[in-house]
Amino acid sequence: MxxxxxxxxxxxxxxxxxxxxxxxxxxxxxxxxxxxxxxxxxxxxxxxxxxxxxxxxxxxxxxxxxxxxxxxxxxxxxxxxxxxxxxxxxxxxxxxxxxxxxxxxxxxxxxxxxxxxxxxxxxxxxxxxxxxxxxxxxxxxxxxxxxxxxxxxxxxxxxxxxxxxxxxxxxxxxxxxxxxxxxxxxGAARPGETAHGSPPGRGGLWRELRTRPALLVLLGAIVVIDLVYRQHYTTFPVFLADHGLDTRAYGLLIAINGGVILLLEIPAALALRRCSPLHLIGTGLVLVGAGYAMLMLGVGMPAAVAMMVLLTLGEILYKTTATAYVADESPEHAVGRFQSLYAGVSVSGVVLAAPLGGALYDTAPDLLWPLCAVLGAAAGATVLVMGAPGARRRARPAHETGSRPRAVAG
Missing domain, CATH: 1.20.1250.20 (MFS general substrate transporter like domains)
Incomplete structure (x- = not known):
């Protein structure tokens, strides 16, 4: 520890x-x-x-x-x-x-x-x-x-x-x-000030985001992956039922998801804390897509279990790391706004996943899982490219790096 x-x-x-x-x-x-x-x-x-x-x-x-x-x-x-x-x-x-x-x-x-x-x-x-x-x-x-x-x-x-x-x-x-x-x-920082007492930087949120192209790419990738990820709450149980696997089987798969997270979330964060965040996030998105690719290999519990394990490993890699990455990229006067922006895109699938996934499943069910796999792979590859050694990151001033603990905004 x-x-x-x-x-x-x-x-x-x-x-x-x-x-x-x-x-x-x-x-x-x-x-x-x-x-x-x-x-x-x-x-x-x-x-x-x-x-x-x-x-x-x-x-x-x-x-x-x-x-x-x-x-x-x-x-x-x-x-x-x-x-x-x-x-x-x-x-x-x-x-x-x-x-x-x-x-x-x-x-x-x-x-x-x-x-x-x-x-x-x-x-x-x-x-x-x-x-x-x-x-x-x-x-x-x-x-x-x-x-x-x-x-x-x-x-x-x-x-x-x-x-x-x-x-x-x-x-x-x-x-x-x-x-x-x-x-x-x-001792909390007053609203409208940074933790060190300096006034917030000028310029809106969009101006701050434009100086962080990797963050913009990440947010777009998260919108895509959340649409894919949340299919396991919407079309996936319908798919199981259509192939003779009842609610008990779905409950078991959800339990596998929770169990793997409980076992590996904290150890993974500890073991991988020095790894490049964009590499971890990109790999996680690819794993989510690979999980849905398992459903293309056949129908049954083995494929469903493999799908859920890969999907869970993917979310362990990308969800925590992405939240922390957004915090590390935030200017001090806009930590909340950056976190709110990420939080919003990270649940965008709540609105989009069911209607889009359901419509595709109704019209062309055989296309849903291949499309999920492709979208996951594309989102992950895009983030991995942004995290490659040749992709230079913007140098941030010391007061924006978050290297010191900040006062709790009260």
């Missing part, structure tokens, strides 16, 4: 809160069933509400870091957690007509929390240790979800779906209180 010595105690405590919250934050898995079951909505109505909720989640990710740069990441995280938790707690009491407003609002708050949490970690941890820090938070988050999904199923079937939302809301409110306790507010 020597490589984790530079991960501050605050980050470990924050990750512990993320774990507890993740255990009870599994309602999104059951929302469609809840709407079409206890709430009595048709599939079209339920799908519309879920789709609007997905837009809310993406919008929250895109804006959470912007709020943090202006008002302080800690304060934004507390506010969004309190708002989202309150909405979820009262949601079972709301009339059905208000669900189209309440669920997207809760999802929007969840997206803000995700972006603000990433930005909070980024400004707390020095460059060189961010991969390890994000690996800790991602591993514990996945661990909580791995426990929470089956627990949520037991609560839904043994008690009621209403208790799922109450538990999720209480868990989110707990996370707000926990964050207020473990993340210090004193």
């Amino acid at each position: 020597q490589g984790f010595k530079d991960v501050p105690r605050t980050v470990w405590l924050l990750a512990a809160g993320v774990f507890v919250n993740a255990v009870v934050s599994c309602t999104f898995v059951f929302v469609f069933v809840y709407l079409t079951g206890p709430r009595g909505l048709g599939a079209a109505q339920a799908g519309l509400i879920v789709g609007i909720g997905g837009v809310g989640l993406v919008a929250g990710n895109f804006t959470g870091g912007w709020y943090g740069d202006r008002f302080g990441h800690r304060g934004v995280l507390l506010t969004a957690s309190a708002l989202g938790g309150a909405v979820l707690v009262v949601l079972p009491l709301l009339p059905t007509a208000l669900l189209a407003l309440a669920l997207p609002l809760a999802q929007y708050a969840s997206g803000v929390v995700r972006a603000a949490n990433s930005a909070l970690v980024a400004v707390t941890v020095p460059e060189g240790s961010r991969r390890q820090a994000f690996a800790v938070t991602r591993c514990l988050s996945n661990g909580g979800f791995t426990l929470g999904a089956p627990l949520g199923a037991l609560i839904a079937t043994g008690l009621s779906y209403d208790w799922l939302f109450v538990a999720d809301g209480l868990g989110t409110l707990f996370f707000a209180l926990w964050t207020a306790w473990v993340v210090p507010a004193g």
